[in-house]
Amino acid sequence: MALLLRVVLLCGVADLIRSLSITPPDQMMIEKAKGETAYLPCKFTIGPDDQGPLDIEWLLSPADNQQVDQVIILYSGDKIYDNYHEALKGRVHFTSNDLKAGDASINVTNLQLSDIGTYQCKVKKAPGVANKKVLLTVLVKPSGTRCFVDGSEEIGNDFKLKCEPREGSLPLRYEWQKLSDSQKMPTPWLAEMTSPVITVRNATSEYSGIYTCTVQNRVGSDQCRLNLDVVPPSNRAGTIAGAIIGILFALVIIGFIVFCCRKKRREEKYEKEVHHDIREDVPPPKSRTSTARSYIGSNHSSLGSMSPSNMEGYSKTQYNQVPSEDFERAPQSPTLPPAKVAAPNLSRMGAVPVMIPAQSKDGSIV
Ligand SMILES: *[C@@H]1O[C@H](CO)[C@@H](O)[C@H](O)[C@H]1NC(C)=O
Ligand SMILES: *[C@@H]1O[C@H](CO)[C@@H](O)[C@H](O)[C@H]1NC(C)=O
Numbered sequence: 001m002a003l004l005l006r007v008v009l010l011c012g013v014a015d016l017i018r019s020l021s022i023t024p025p026d027q028m029m030i031e032k033a034k035g036e037t038a039y040l041p042c043k044f045t046i047g048p049d050d051q052g053p054l055d056i057e058w059l060l061s062p063a064d065n066q067q068v069d070q071v072i073i074l075y076s077g078d079k080i081y082d083n084y085h086e087a088l089k090g091r092v093h094f095t096s097n098d099l100k101a102g103d104a105s106i107n108v109t110n111l112q113l114s115d116i117g118t119y120q121c122k123v124k125k126a127p128g129v130a131n132k133k134v135l136l137t138v139l140v141k142p143s144g145t146r147c148f149v150d151g152s153e154e155i156g157n158d159f160k161l162k163c164e165p166r167e168g169s170l171p172l173r174y175e176w177q178k179l180s181d182s183q184k185m186p187t188p189w190l191a192e193m194t195s196p197v198i199t200v201r202n203a204t205s206e207y208s209g210i211y212t213c214t215v216q217n218r219v220g221s222d223q224c225r226l227n228l229d230v231v232p233p234s235n236r237a238g239t240i241a242g243a244i245i246g247i248l249f250a251l252v253i254i255g256f257i258v259f260c261c262r263k264k265r266r267e268e269k270y271e272k273e274v275h276h277d278i279r280e281d282v283p284p285p286k287s288r289t290s291t292a293r294s295y296i297g298s299n300h301s302s303l304g305s306m307s308p309s310n311m312e313g314y315s316k317t318q319y320n321q322v323p324s325e326d327f328e329r330a331p332q333s334p335t336l337p338p339a340k341v342a343a344p345n346l347s348r349m350g351a352v353p354v355m356i357p358a359q360s361k362d363g364s365i366v
Contacts, residue, residue, distance in 0.1 A: 019047040020128025022121065029135040032111050033219035039095065040134050042104040042121035052126025053077065056104045058092070060085065062117040069120065073106060075099050087114050111138045141220030142168030147213050148226065154233045155205055161198040163213035165222055172196075173216045179225075180209035203230045 023043040032038045040058075056075035061068075073092045074081040082092055091110055096103035104121055116138050122131040144166025151159025163174055174196050178185050185193055186207050192198045196215075200207065211226045 020050045020123060020125050020130050021045055021047075022123060022130045022132045028133070029137065031137045031139060031218055033141045034111055034113060034138055036111050036219075038108045038111055038115075038136055038138075040106050040108065040119050040121070040136065042106070042123070042132055042134075044102050044104060044123045044130060046102070046125055047128050050125040050128035052124070052128075054100055055122075055124040056094075056099060057122040057124075058104075058106055059120040059122065060088075060117050061120070062114070072119075075104070087112070108136070113138050113140070139169035139217060139219040140167050142172060142215040142217055142222040143220075145213065145215050145222040145224040147211070147224035149228065151200075153203065153228060153230050155203055155230055156233070157203050158199070158201045159203065161200060161211065161226060161228070163196050163215065163224060165215045168215060168222070169217050169219070171217060175214045175216070177212050177214070178209055179212060205230045205232075 021044065023041075023045070030038055030040065042056075042058075046054075054075070057071060058073045059069040060072050061070075070085050072082070072085045072088050073094065074084070075094065080094060083089065085092075088108065091108055093107050093109070094103075095105045095107050104123055106119075106121075108115060116136060119134045119136055120131055121134070123129070142165040146162075146164050146166070148162055148164075149159055150162050151157065153159055161176070163176070165172065174194055176185065176189070176193050176198060177183070188201065189198050196213075208228055208230045211228060212223055213226070214221055214223045
């Protein structure tokens with residue numbers, strides 16, 4: 001009984017050896033990047049008893065669809081049929097021109113994520129049959145990686161350095177490096193050198209420099225650069241201060257214009273008081289009071305209400321009188337009283353005889 005069993009077993013083994021077989025695969029699992037070509041090997045040898053016609057069939061059981069295996073390419077009766085699976089149309093080819101020589105391997109080109117699944121190579125040459133499965137995984141290479149500082153890179157501040165690929169299949173591996181200076185990563189960051197985020201605490205200017213982050217998965221890698229510039233807070237405040245100074249400067253100019261207008265107004269008043277007329281070239285305005293009033297009131301409203309007749313007086317006031325007055329007086333005031341101030345006014349100010357002594361008396365100011 002035992003002998004019989006052994007004979008049957010021996011026969012069976014001998015039969016297997018002689019029969020069709022597929023060369024053990026180098027790898028049962030193949031990983032490729034999206035867009036690449038996957039080579040799915042399937043090499044076979046035919047036994048001497050295998051006399052039937054050669055049939056080769058590749059089947060796919062997609063990872064997302066555990067239903068029926070689908071034929072993707074077929075060799076039968078010396079013909080190749082590959083128009084079965086819509087998603088793989090035009091992307092599956094036998095790699096050998098002579099399938100009978102024992103190579104049923106295929107290439108799947110321009111890999112898509114939907115190609116992920118188990119591929120099965122079935123070779124039949126009656127009575128011999130054999131099959132082999134290969135698992136194909138399609139991964140997306142990391143790409144579009146962005147390095148940036150999250151927070152404000154100032155001395156003493158806390159902020160984060162981030163490294164973010166736009167796409168890329170997991171698992172992703174990160175690695176930060178410093179390119180500039182000593183190429184040494186700051187010691188407090190070493191623990192996070194392989195993390196997508198580095199948390200920076202109490203930043204110092206020594207952290208400044210050029211860094212790179214490399215993102216890697218099993219099918220590819222991508223890199224981004226970061227120029228870190230840790231500056232004193234005052235520098236940043238300086239920019240803001242610059243803007244404020246600009247605004248202040250504008251205000252000063254506006255203030256100066258207002259001051260000039262007021263001065264003009266005062267002069268107009270003063271002229272009215274002392275009846276001091278210095279303009280021989282200008283014919284006396286038809287009504288000086290109306291001109292003066294136009295200055296006292298808002299310019300806009302007075303302009304709006306001006307008739308062409310007093311407009312003439314107004315424009316002359318603008319271009320003939322005022323600038324000459326300004327040039328005469330500007331350097332003198334406010335230290336000295338205006339040269340044309342009447343004597344009673346001067347004495348009232350108490351300025352005439354004691355001008356210099358009065359200033360030296362105020363020595364504390366100097
Ligand atoms: C199959 O793809 C591999 C790369 O994966 C390539 O080297 C080979 O030339 C391709 N063969 C054919 C017949 O396209
Ligand atoms: C920040 O760093 C400075 C020196 O670099 C140190 O004097 C200070 O104590 C630190 N502050 C904190 C909160 O760690």
